[in-house]
Amino acid sequence: MNKDKFENFDPESFQLILKSKEGTKLDRKLKITSQEKIAKTIAAMANTEGGELLVGVSDHGKLIGIDPEEEMYMIRTANEKFCKPSAILDFRTIQYLDYDSNPLEPLEKYFLIVKISKSPGIRCMDKKGNLKYYIRKNDRTVSVVGI
Secondary structure, X not given: OOHHHOEEOOHHHHHHHHHOOOEOOEEEEOOOOOHHHHHHHXXXXXXXXXXXXXXXXXXXXXXXXXXXXXXXXXXXXXXXXHEEOOOOEEEEEEEEEEOOOOOOOOEEEEEEEEXXXXXXXXXEEOOOOOEEEEXXXXXXXXXXXXX
């Protein structure tokens, strides 16, 4: 992994993001396990107000870390394959030094922040090939019928 392309993120700023509640504009993912599911979240955020995905953190704010290149691949592929048209995404890979385990030798952890631009009109393809319209309602992704 080329460490030159990662941003260092100060602990205070990262803690501020971690303390933010999930909602219309923020969703945390431990990792991306389903391209179809993440595509629904992407489409819903784009259709509502835009927002951010934080990947590598549990729903309860536990710092796990991820392989950012693998997660970017999953998200990009999901966006291209399932979102019609594709949403506008901006990726930031964050390197975070976790001093909690060992203060003398901090553990490097990597996280991904995906900014999803507001762009109403994005539909998401389901397993049967039908295009559905999703929005964010609080911290949930919901299907809207009749749009």
